[in-house]
Amino acid sequence: MTDQTKIVSKVLVLDTNTSCLEAIKGFCDSNGLVGLKVQPGNVMAVLRSNLDLGAILLSEMYADNGDCGIQLARKIHTLRSELPIFLRREGIDGLDGIDELDRPLISAAYTVESITKLRAVMDEFIFSRSYPNALLRGITEISIPALESQFKSINVDVEAPYLVRDRLIFGEIFTLIPLESSWCRGYMMLQTEEASLIQLVENGRTFVDPADAHEFRHLNGLLGEITNLIWGAIKNRYLSSVRGETYLSQVPIIVNNSHRYISFGSENPQLCFKYIISDRDDATVRPLVIQQKFIFNLSWSPEDFSENVTSADELVSSGELEFF
């Protein structure tokens, strides 16, 4: 079981210098970062795919399809402007020599000798928020039973929570539900792939009739009910009533289907959990991956976080009938 209170973030490492890669790996290991390497020539394809990234560590000497250093940074920025780029330079610990117009592309520049200074930069761009440990633990404590209640004969695995800055939509189906309380306001989003869900329905692992496996509305409904179960339990446990404010702000949520992109209007990283649901009896079924993202874009005051207290007398187990 992974530590559900240790948050990590994935960074794309675009660097081929072997000795520098060792230093970068050491930095990542000791700072909650998971470094992902890409073969030159594949960078843009990887960035277009769904990797849940927090940042990019780019070497000024790294070349990809003829683009090198700043040229590559420009292309990356055009494609994924939400991802901060940290540029490793040879001997110049800063942006000296880089055109004024290109400097905004780079969130920070470093040398391998000064790599430790990235710690503060990572805190600014990725680990900018602290999340209550009880909340991090509680989310999976709530979500796993909810998943187990909707799928039969399956195993649920969950990875360590992670932070992403990208806004790509994973899979074909996603749900959104508001989270409103005195200490946070935002959304929970569940995203998944339709093909894997169809397989589990066809295998009779859900309450959807296998004959309806290709009726997308039933798949929507299944993910909707999972969302409802998780949301309800989170609300009961963590979300106290909203402040007595008469005005509660809202911002538009923008979806661009052609880019599989969703924006909540906030630059803050999203808190993510990845659940992997495997058919216990049929190893040929591709595991279903559900990504759960929390976007506290409207308000975030973790200092006011608290669990809702329920007395033992009031406590009735889920699924049991409480008579009035």
Next chain:
Amino acid sequence: MAQILVVDDSSTVRNEVGDFLQKNGFTVAMAIDGRDGLVKLKADPAIKLVVCDVNMPNMDGLTMAEKVRSELNNSTVSIVMLTTENSPVMKERGKAAGIKGWIVKPFKGDAVLPSFKKLVGI
């Protein structure tokens, strides 16, 4: 003619609860929200028990329960809420509307079957 009306906007829940009840010998009708629930209940006087979600579009379950008593003047049908909600305030509102009980989702059929039989009168 049904004994139990299941009211939930989620087809997954309607399938899950409906299949379980039918396998256990009940006749079941379905409604997709509170408004539909009122229509189905009015049309079928044989219904003895309503199993109803709270959060639904068009008309929520608590409003439906209140209207069962106030608009349909049906004081005999038993209403049980099946919901993710667990707030005392909502339960108080449900009590005031005359509901018989409250189940926090997920649905666990075996845990409620004896009570449902009793409420339906079999």
